[in-house]
Ligand SMILES: *[C@@H]1O[C@H](CO)[C@@H](O)[C@H](O)[C@H]1NC(C)=O
């Protein structure tokens with residue numbers, strides 16, 4: 001019985017670690033609009049692979065355009081990596097590194113509608129082990145742990 005309890009605790013902890021991605025509303029209650037200071041908004045926040053950015057704005061009044069660093073620096077959406085003006089854009093940060101977003105309505109980026117976020121490979125809430133290999137192994141390793149614990153629990157339940 002004590003073993004079963006330990007396995008349940010392990011399982012819950014494993015799932016919690018897997019599901020610790022954070023969803024951020026860009027600009028908080030102000031949303032994605034002119035007059036915002038998005039680099040100020042991003043300051044002090046940590047972003048990790050799996051986290052989501054939600055951009056909220058009036059449909060077609062703005063765009064959420066992901067660009068590379070040149071596009072960000074020059075406020076050009078010409079070589080956009082993605083583009084949306086639906087009014088509610090959710091971006092899942094799937095790769096580590098810096099991700100750049102601008103509004104592609106003329107003048108808006110230059111007046112501050114631009115956001116750069118640095119995304120770490122380590123899922124938020126876990127302790128970094130250092131090294132890209134360690135980070136890459138972490139999520140599958142946790143999945144294997146959860147799978148092993150689930151298997152052991154099923155065996156215990158059936159015995
Ligand atoms: C951004 O993309 C453009 C077009 O694909 C490319 O010419 C430029 O070198 C890129 N800049 C950076 C910093 O990656």
Ligand SMILES: [Cu+2]
Nearest residue numbers: 062103105108
């Ligand atoms: Cu805009």
